Amino acid sequence: MTDSQRHIVLAEASAVLREIGSAGMRLHRLCDYLRQYVAAYDWVGFYLAVPGERVLVLGPFSGAPTDHLRIPYGRGVCGQAAAEDRTIVVPDVAQEANYLACSVHVKSEIVVPVHYHGKLAGEIDIDSHSSDAFSEQDRLLLEELALECSELVNEVAPGGWYPPGATGEPG
């Protein structure tokens, strides 16, 4: 994405986040918006931190259902991003040893931590069916959105609002 595309997506995504609704619904709408409007984003979701258990639980998401409802810190790209508390970009998932496959179609992934008052509250996780889909522009966009999501993510974590086995719609 170009610099100007990033600014447009950021403005629209921020407006989506401000729409009325529960924290879970607002995060879910953001996932839907990003998946619909950014061509390379094929699965967009939140993992919510349960720091006492050092585990992530699946939160609001948009895309195909995933088997990965609970991910211990350190496991897979999401768990590694939580353990190291940093953004991780995987340009080619086939080359990543510590990777939990969601779908055979996924070629690249980005995971961006969300903080609340300096502590890890969750993550934004995005999968793409294209390889090397995530540039510096994507990282900047998602790190900015992670700041804007901070309170909402904290409100739905820990434990997660999302019932295992559901399909991405808020309960």
Ligand code: SME
């Ligand atoms: N691929 C992730 C697992 C979560 S799914 O992408 C939704 C990982 O390696 O942590």
